[in-house]
Amino acid sequence: MATSGGQQRIVIVGGGVGGLEVASTLGRRWRRRADRPSITLVDRDSAHVWKPMLHTIAAGTRDISQQQTAYLAQARDAGFTYQPGELCGLDRDAREILIAAQHAPDGRLLLPPRRLGYDLLVLAIGSRANDFGTPGVAEHCFYIDSRRQADTFNQEIRMRLLQALGQEAPLSIAIVGGGATGVELAAELVQLVESASAYGVPDLASRITITLVEAGPRVLAAFPEDISSATRERLEAIGIRVLVGTQVRAATADGFVLADGSQLPASLKVWAAGVKGPELLAGLDGLEATRNNQLVVRPSLQTTRDPAIYALGDCASLVPAGAERPLPPTAQVAHQQAQYLIRSLPEVLQGRPVPDFSYRDLGALVSLGDYDAFGSLGQYGLFTGVTFRGRLAQLSHVMLYRSHQARIHGFWRGSMLWLVDRLNSLLRAPIRLD
Structure with missing residues (x-):
């Protein structure tokens, strides 16, 4: 070779x-x-x-x-x-x-x-993300499939928050897709608004609405039903409107047209459905x-x-x-x-034979920012199918990222990056303000 x-x-x-x-x-x-x-x-x-x-x-x-x-x-x-x-x-x-x-x-x-x-x-x-050929999605929706797309969306939402602050105007955000990406983004946006409110805008949250739209019967369809149900309850408790069994027919400049012909107004639209x-x-x-x-x-x-x-x-x-x-x-x-x-x-x-790839389902985790986290242990190990939430799930979610850093940077450099992140969390603003 x-x-x-x-x-x-x-x-x-x-x-x-x-x-x-x-x-x-x-x-x-x-x-x-x-x-x-x-x-x-x-x-x-x-x-x-x-x-x-x-x-x-x-x-x-x-x-x-x-x-x-x-x-x-x-x-x-x-x-x-x-x-x-x-x-x-x-x-x-x-x-x-x-x-x-x-x-x-x-x-x-x-x-x-x-x-x-x-x-x-x-x-x-x-x-x-897969828009399934839905009219208007490519023209009117943001995606967050890459680093550049995520940064572009962040620049847009900071400008929209500035408008809401300066003009006392409402801001409606709609996210299509109730998988892990849509769910986690919705929770992080609530955390963004709460953190921004702490910088002298106590009524900012009252001007912003966040809606999560899922075509299927429940959010987090790939997770066990108890996690799906608990996640929806937690999302609604922090102020997110959750619509399930709701299909989007088209996207427009002013929002989404739903399958029943009704309109879902949204000045900022994210498409996070399908792969x-x-x-x-x-x-x-x-x-x-x-x-x-x-x-x-x-x-x-x-x-x-x-x-x-x-x-x-x-x-x-x-x-x-x-x-x-x-x-x-x-x-x-x-x-x-x-x-x-x-x-x-x-x-x-070297021309030597290799065994086939074998996948081990170790479970799944979803994080709702600082509000909560949920996990399941999958179909491999001693506690098959066990679900858990709270601090243990949040720590497990953090460890996934830290393990990835250790694999690409090495153990010691990965550990130093973790330490730097911890120091930055104590010294810097909790949200991006530049």
Whole structure:
């Protein structure tokens, strides 16, 4: 599998939970090897933010500058190469990916289109919300699927809060999607308003309404029913209007048109419903994909039509043996698949066989900011199906993030980042004010 120059090339497209963990861990492991394979990470963004934290960046209850990891710095520290750019095509015969040209905001060409060769290609380009073709969503709604989108939404809501403050005008916010993203964002927005009120605007909360819209019969459909019910009660207790069994027919500049023809007024609209892979993956040089643009993979995480190409995380579709549905698009799945590839890719490069990927359902967690948290222990371990809430669930949610930091930065640096975060929480404002 070596190239003509002798060095084996691993290219990873996507610096999210899975892609960055693979690049960082293998980069450190092979850093001092004379015959080390080259590892290149390609991402259109310049920095990484843990995706389950994007709702806090969007709300401004966490500072993006404190929670992001610049790819160039991470590449230097972990021993891989970072290439800025967006995947726009694939040439499987030549074993090259096509990277789109990059332009400055004013239109200047920064980087021309280019090609990058690989021996093994790992696609980890994540997912985005699925608007299901609903009219007006793309034009009138915000998404928070990426670091840039979360930051854009945060800039908008800070301007809207300033308007509400200066003009004593109402602000109505509607979030479509009662999954973890929508639920957690709604709670963080309440926390944002409460914190902002403490800066001399005691009646700000009375001018702001937050509505969460879910098409299904309950929020958090992937969680046990007791967590779903308790979460809805807690959301309503902190002032959020929760609508279940409510389908959106269209989005307009003034709000949403519901399936029964009624109007839901909203001056600020967020779409957090559904999940699909990037459009690019539909027919990417003949690779097999699902209707939701996810690449179909074998239990080895190799794509069905090219063993040199792997896919993991949200952009991959894997139906485990004996299961009826693919694995869910969660950070837990992406992490476990990343750990599998960290073990497997060195063996593959040596031509040795590897076992199939096996997923362990360790449960799920949802955090309602400082108000509450809920968790379930899943189908693996001694306490199968047990649910819990409160401080234990909040601590568990925190530990997921800290574990991710330790995996990409190493234990000691990850611990120092945790300490810095704790100090900042004591010294800085609880919300973004700049």
